[in-house]
Amino acid sequence: MSATPPEKPQFRDGFVASLERLFAVFLKEFLQLRRDRGTLGMIVAIPLMQLTLFGYAINTDPKHLPTVLLVHDDGPLARGVVGALRATDYFKIQGAARDDADADRMIRSNEAQFVIEIPADFDYRLVHGEKPAVLLLADATDPTATVGAVAAATGAVASALDRELTGPLATLAQNAAPFELRVQRRYNAAGEARRNIVPGLIGTILTMTMLIFTSISVTKEIERGTMEMLLAMPVNPVEIMLGKILPYVVVGAVQMAIVLVVATLLFHVPIVGSLMTLIPLTLLFITANLAIGYTFSTIASNQVQAFQMSFMFFLPSLLLSGFLFPFRGMPDWAQHLGSILPLTHYLRVVRSVMLKGSGFSELSADTWPLALFALVAMGVAIRRFRQTLD
Amino acid sequence: MTAAGPNIAIEVEGLTKFFGKKKVVDNLSMRVERGMIYGFLGPNGSGKTTTIRMLCGLLTPDAGRGTCLGYDILTQQHEIKRRVGYMTQKFSLYGDLTIRENLEFVARIYGLREPREAARAALERLGLLDRADQLASELSGGWKQRLALGACTLPDPALLLLDEPTAGVDPKARRDFWDEIHRLAESGLTVLVSTHYMDEAERCHRIAYIAAGRLLVSGTTAEIIAAARLATYIVTGPDLSELSERLSATPGVEMVALFGVALHVSSRDAARLDEIARDFSKDPAHVWAKGAPTLEDVFIDLMIQAGGAPQ
Numbered sequence: 001m002s003a004t005p006p007e008k009p010q011f012r013d014g015f016v017a018s019l020e021r022l023f024a025v026f027l028k029e030f031l032q033l034r035r036d037r038g039t040l041g042m043i044v045a046i047p048l049m050q051l052t053l054f055g056y057a058i059n060t061d062p063k064h065l066p067t068v069l070l071v072h073d074d075g076p077l078a079r080g081v082v083g084a085l086r087a088t089d090y091f092k093i094q095g096a097a098r099d100d101a102d103a104d105r106m107i108r109s110n111e112a113q114f115v116i117e118i119p120a121d122f123d124y125r126l127v128h129g130e131k132p133a134v135l136l137l138a139d140a141t142d143p144t145a146t147v148g149a150v151a152a153a154t155g156a157v158a159s160a161l162d163r164e165l166t167g168p169l170a171t172l173a174q175n176a177a178p179f180e181l182r183v184q185r186r187y188n189a190a191g192e193a194r195r196n197i198v199p200g201l202i203g204t205i206l207t208m209t210m211l212i213f214t215s216i217s218v219t220k221e222i223e224r225g226t227m228e229m230l231l232a233m234p235v236n237p238v239e240i241m242l243g244k245i246l247p248y249v250v251v252g253a254v255q256m257a258i259v260l261v262v263a264t265l266l267f268h269v270p271i272v273g274s275l276m277t278l279i280p281l282t283l284l285f286i287t288a289n290l291a292i293g294y295t296f297s298t299i300a301s302n303q304v305q306a307f308q309m310s311f312m313f314f315l316p317s318l319l320l321s322g323f324l325f326p327f328r329g330m331p332d333w334a335q336h337l338g339s340i341l342p343l344t345h346y347l348r349v350v351r352s353v354m355l356k357g358s359g360f361s362e363l364s365a366d367t368w369p370l371a372l373f374a375l376v377a378m379g380v381a382i383r384r385f386r387q388t389l390d
Numbered sequence: 391m392t393a394a395g396p397n398i399a400i401e402v403e404g405l406t407k408f409f410g411k412k413k414v415v416d417n418l419s420m421r422v423e424r425g426m427i428y429g430f431l432g433p434n435g436s437g438k439t440t441t442i443r444m445l446c447g448l449l450t451p452d453a454g455r456g457t458c459l460g461y462d463i464l465t466q467q468h469e470i471k472r473r474v475g476y477m478t479q480k481f482s483l484y485g486d487l488t489i490r491e492n493l494e495f496v497a498r499i500y501g502l503r504e505p506r507e508a509a510r511a512a513l514e515r516l517g518l519l520d521r522a523d524q525l526a527s528e529l530s531g532g533w534k535q536r537l538a539l540g541a542c543t544l545p546d547p548a549l550l551l552l553d554e555p556t557a558g559v560d561p562k563a564r565r566d567f568w569d570e571i572h573r574l575a576e577s578g579l580t581v582l583v584s585t586h587y588m589d590e591a592e593r594c595h596r597i598a599y600i601a602a603g604r605l606l607v608s609g610t611t612a613e614i615i616a617a618a619r620l621a622t623y624i625v626t627g628p629d630l631s632e633l634s635e636r637l638s639a640t641p642g643v644e645m646v647a648l649f650g651v652a653l654h655v656s657s658r659d660a661a662r663l664d665e666i667a668r669d670f671s672k673d674p675a676h677v678w679a680k681g682a683p684t685l686e687d688v689f690i691d692l693m694i695q696a697g698g699a700p701q
Contacts, residue, residue, distance in 0.1 A: 229482035232446055233499045234471040389448050 038305045046312055054319050057337075061148045062329025067091040067114040070103050075123030077164055081134055081179070084160035085116060090149035103137070107186065109362035110348050113139045113328065114149065126161075126179050133180040140185035141351045142196050145326035150183050157181045187272075187355040198269045199350040200323045202259045203343050206252060206282070207289050207317050213248045214293030215306040218385070223303060228389065237385040241378065245290045252286035253279075263354075273353035277360055281349050284370050288342040291377035298384035317343040345369045399424045399549050399580035400445060402456025402463070407440050407449060407603075414440045416603035417454070422582060422596075424548075427575045429594030430584035433693055437603040438584040439479060442551045445582070446476045459548050472500065475542030479553040481534045483541060485527030489518055492526050493541060500545035508544060516540040532563030539567065543574065550574065552583040556590065568593055588686045599689060601696035611685055620645075620691060621660035622683040623667050625653040627676035642666060645691045656687050 033039065069082060085091050091114060097103035106112040117135035119125075125132040136153055138146045161178060188195045221227040230240065256279070263269045271278070292313060300306035318324060320338035327338060327347075338344045345366035352358035360367070400422040407415040415437040422428045430438050443449040445458050447467030455462070461469040483492045493512050497505035513519045516536055521529075529537060535555055542550060552571075556564045568590065575581055575595075583594070591597050591611070598608035607614050625633065630653045637646045637655055642662040647654045657663040667678045 224485070225478070225480045226482050226484055228448065228478045228480075229476070231448055232471060232474075232476040232478075233496070234468060234501075235499050236468075388450055389443060390450055 036302065036304070038301055039308065042305070042308045042312070046308070050312075050315055053316065053334075053337075057320060057330045057334035058325045059329040059331075060144065060325055062145055062326040063089045063148075064092040065090060065113045065145070065149055065328050066094050066111065067116060068095050068097045068103060068106055068112040069093060070097045070100070070115055070117040072120040073118050073122040073124075077123040077126055077161060078118045080161050080164040081118065081122075082116060084156045085136075085153055088149075088152040088156050090152045091116070105362060107137070107139050108352060108356045108358040109365065110139075110352060111365075113146065122179075129178070131178065131180050133182045136181055136183045138183065138185050139356075140188040140191055141355045142322065142326060143185075143188060143191040143193060144196075145322075145328060146185070147191070150185075154181060154183070194267055195269055195355060196351065198263045198267045199354045200347050202256065202263065202282075202350055203285065203321075203346045204318060204323055205259060206255060206286055206346075207343050208314055209255060210248060210252055210286055210289035211293040211296075211310040211314060212307075213251065214245060214290045215296045215300070215310045216303045217244045217294060218297035219300050219303050219306050231387060231389065237382050237387060241294055241381055241385070245287065245294055248290050249283060249286055252290070253283060256282050256286070269354060271354050272357035273359065274357075277358070277363070278350065278353045281346070281353070281360075281363065281367060281370070284367070284374065285342055285346040285349070288370050288374040288377065291374045291381065292342075295377045295381040295384065298381045298386075317341050320344070322347050339369065340373070342370055342373050396460075397424050398422070398457075398460075399426070400428075400456070400458055400582065402445070403454055405441065405444055405451050405454035405456060407437075407444060408452050409440075414603050415444070415451075418600070418603070418605050419454075420598055420605060420608065422580060424580050425575060425578055426596060427571060427581045427583065427594045429591045429597035430582060430600065431586070431591050431597055431689060432584075432600035434586075436600045438600055439553050440603075441600070442476070442553050442582065442584065445470075446474050446551055447471055448476075472545075473548045475545065475547035475550045477538050477542045477550070477552045477555050479557065481526075481538060483526050483534075483538060485525060487526060488523045489513065489526055489529070489537060490522040492537070493544060496541045496544050502545060512540045512544050532559045532567075535559055535563070535567060536570075539570065543579075548578075548580065550579055550581045550583075552581065554584050554586070556585065556587065564590070588684070588689070591685055591689075599692055601693060604696075606692055606696065615683055615685060615688055618683065618688040618691065619658055620656045620683040620688060621658070621663045622654055622656045622681050622687055623663065624679050624681035625655060625670075625676050626651060626679075629675075633670075633676065637666075637670075640666060645687065645694055647687065647690050649686075654681070654684070654687050656683055656691060 071078065082093070086093055094112065097106060097115065103112075103115045103117070107115065115135075115137040117137065119132055119135070122132050122134075136150065138150060140146050157179070165178065185191060218227075221230060260271070264271060293310065296306050296309040296313070300309055316337070320330065320334055321327065321341050321343040322338070323343065327335065327344065330338065348366045349363050352363060398421060400420065403419045405415055405418040406413065418437070418441060430442070432438050440449060444451050445456075445463060447463065447470050451464070455464065457463065458470045459473050463470065484495070487495065490509055490513060493509035494505050497508040502508045510519075513522050518533075518537065518540075526534070526537060539552070539555065542552075556567055559567065564587075571581055571583065572593070583590075585591060596608065596610055597614065599606045599614070607617060609617065627633075630648055630651075634646050634648055634653055637643050637653075642659055643655055643657055643666060645654070645656040655663070655666075670676065671678045
């Protein structure tokens with residue numbers, strides 16, 4: 001060191017030296033990233049998985065939508081109309097409703113998206129030139145999901161009975177459509193997107209915030225070194241998990257209140273149904289998200305991985321749940337995948353309660369999947385939770 | 391299974407632990423009587439922390455068996471955790487909770503009937519009442535250790551496991567800490583404490599020395615020094631580092647260590663060492679005096695032997 005001449009400074013300054021320091025930081029970051037196997041895997045897996053998944057799954061023009069018939073006249077012409085609507089590929093006839101109330105129930109419980117009602121004496125009145133009306137009742141809570149079907153139905157009307165109206169009835173076919181298709185958009189008559197989007201946003205916002213809260217709760221303790229003390233104390237994994245989840249149920253409830261108030265005051269989205277239905281089901285949904293977040297936290301080895309897992313869960317929730325794109329437009333496999341996600345079920349719940357006034361009994365099909373999801377996630381979390389430092 | 395007597399706090403046999411292929415703890419057996427301060431010594435990475443973690447159920451041994459306070463360390467971890475206070479090497483209370491909140495948290499986890507009152511009493515004992523509402527992360531190193539000890543003793547445990555509790559703490563705080571440990575032991579607590587400091591080791595009732603996962607010796611300070619059968623000379627004079635290098639290269643000298651102004655030269659072969667002392671005494675600059683080996687001499691010697699022996 002004494003050999004270094006004083007005019008040659010040991011620490012250089014200037015642009016090149018700055019670049020070298022930049023490179024030193026660059027290299028350090030790279031080396032650290034390379035050590036984090038989990039993150040490396042996700043760098044490759046996330047884009048591959050998500051691109052193929054969403055590329056194949058998303059379809060903005062859903063077909064084969066669940067439809068029920070409410071038939072008051074079973075004549076050949078009536079059957080011809082139903083056949084023509086079915087031939088558009090947009091309607092998948094799933095059965096028949098007994099009466100108006102039964103049809104309403106099917107729509108409120110999301111079993112059916114459309115009801116086709118053939119009035120009494122349809123054939124007779126048609127033949128007598130009275131232009132009877134076929135009623136197409138659409139659940140318009142999600143306007144994008146119904147618009148294609150309604151357009152196709154309207155188009156099909158004109159030529160619907162061409163094959164049936166032969167011989168003496170041929171004159172009827174020559175005129176404009178011999179019957180009328182009356183479309184009734186239920187629950188969102190004007191087809192306003194925000195009536196669909198705002199309730200959906202409640203679910204989306206809750207998913208995001210709840211996931212983030214719990215997804216770092218275990219990794220944080222490990223990274224800060226407090227886990228060792230926690231494990232050395234007489235507290236078991238179930239107590240730790242519930243103790244970490246429950247405070248955020250309260251946080252979630254506060255968020256829910258905020259979003260609901262804003263939805264009604266600012267966006268004038270009605271709450272047709274009962275808050276006594278909406279609140280417990282929302283709390284269940286919040287719990288399901290907190291549970292999966294906590295599960296991620298027990299799997300991730302650091303906070304970055306926990307965040308990545310949360311996003312990997314959040315994106316499908318956004319795209320496959322029916323929030324941005326019609327759920328029924330997706331291929332079967334994607335619908336099955338979407339059916340696992342809590343948001344899928346909660347979207348139906350929140351839209352049904354807020355717009356259609358559905359109650360608990362009509363929403364049971366979407367309640368038990370939420371509960372099951374929460375329980376399975378918690379079960380996995382408890383199994384994954386390491387009680388020792390081994 | 392031999393049931394440990396009521397006056398035995400820890401009794402383990404053949405404890406073994408692997409991390410991957412590396413054997414971190416190797417067939418370790420030990421026995422600690424109740425009310426004793428048992429010192430755990432050994433170089434870094436010798437398996438002290440791993441052993442302590444196995445004792446309190448944080449790690450599962452790959453082989454061996456044992457009891458802690460009469461409870462099986464393999465099957466009754468929950469019972470052990472309720473009765474053992476474990477102080478981690480790194481501060482592991484919540485830095486973003488206040489001192490009071492941390493203590494109340496611990497009190498509640500252990501199911502104390504009056505957590506607030508218990509925390510208040512602990513604050514008073516620790517002399518932290520006026521700083522109770524400060525964040526734990528704002529405390530200095532010494533106070534953090536005191537708080538951690540206070541948190542460990544809060545649920546009134548029967549056994550304390552302290553993993554290098556005084557690392558990085560100033561001498562005064564260290565002394566206070568040890569006074570507290572002695573007070574606790576007098577009240578009937580058993581304390582197992584790992585340390586690197588010889589003065590601390592000498593304050594223990596019994597000590598065990600671990601190297602490379604094996605317990606090499608255990609006993610009282612006097613027993614360990616006697617068992618080592620080490621002859622030691624204490625050399626004073628100028629240029630001791632240079633002399634130290636020459637002595638290290640001299641056959642028959644097993645350990646040379648510089649303590650400030652004195653050089654400790656040890657060997658198991660007393661006659662050979664006398665001979666060396668005579669030889670080197672020809673240089674009048676250095677004064678050679680026969681001395682008693684200290685505990686540190688013994689441990690440095692053990693460390694050199696353990697390091698030199700094939701693993």
